[in-house]
Amino acid sequence: MSDTFTLDGDEIPFESGQTVMQAALAAGHYVPHLCYHPEFRPHGSCKVCTVKVNGRFATSCTLPAQAGLNVESNIDEVNAIRRTLVQMLFAEGNHFCPTCEKSGNCVLQALGYDLGVMTAGFRHLFPDRPVDASHPDILLDFNRCILCELCVRASCEVDGKCVFALAGRGITKHLIVNSESGRLVDTEVDLADKALSVCPVGVILVKRKGFAVPIGERRYDQSPISAQALADAPREPAAPAGRPCSSCEEGS
């Protein structure tokens, strides 16, 4: 018999080693999240999965489940925090949905819809982030990067290539490409790489595929992300390439 904690009043069973997020999703309870992905180690950077645990705030993707925790997720106080986090992400990058190929399949956008974000509210920073179109089949549009590190994790942990990394600190933090020239064309990246399929926003795009599914018929056009995320939830970790990564903190 497994232990339980409560989430918004419901008893959630968990197994030793599970995080609050893993246990909640496995039990069919959606907790909004952005940088968390069921196949990868938790990163805890976006804070969208913040919940109130015994009166204190914590990221549910990194918090180990413990018996008797009182977790509150779908309450106004916590959703207001999530809304502000999503607003800050929109203000920080150049998220111009009308020209984005990812529109309708974008997790950031879908979260904004679901949380009722009507405006970024803050002053937009309009950063200057040139795209990398060097690769014949893949486009990198850094304007939309939210620094979730999913591509970094996938490239290191699964592909064993470490094509991507984050550089800089604070507001200057940004996604870089690990090659001598800094351009994607000079890496070992391949169309079959896991790293290309995990971007929640519109940074990593396979060229000439952008509108294969028309706007209006895309994933989050069908139903809100809260109604779909559970389908992704209980999943085995992605198979690692078995090659430890020595070039970045992810594999260490």
Add this chain to the structure above:
Amino acid sequence: MSKLRVATTSLAGCFGCHTSFLDIDERLFDLLKLVEFDRTPLTDIKHCGPCDIGIVEGGICNAENVAVLREFRNNCKVLIAIGSCAVTGGLPAQRNHLDLGDCLSEVYLTEPGTSHGLIPNDPELPLPLDKVHPIHEVVKVDYFIPGCPPSGDAIWKFLTDLIAGRTPTLGHGLIKYD
């Protein structure tokens, strides 16, 4: 009950949101039972008088936009930003990471055109701003309707909620950023 007075304008926008507003189609007649229009491209009234609701499409890209926006804020009890440009700066704001002087040189001096090698400087032309801004960076905005453009259904839902005294909510399918 007297009708609510509504004003609308398009600043640094494309009039797409106004076109989408007309997509409420025959519901326009229902709306006209509840509101009357002050300054708007539909009436061609040039200045905004005291209004209950002001609806602003487009961001702020020049000095005239600022003057019109302030006129709306000073006269409208409730100000609504409609569409991506008013809400985020939108398409015009895609020049924000470039230098304005470089933009003008590229368009009027480098590229072939009809400007005869001069950057237009007629005193009647409003001066462009260094950066394009969403309208909430210039005046207090009460409500936002995102979308490029928001659908007629979204605009109808929002306005009918507001006029009925409900907190306007769009929900899945009506709230769109693209």
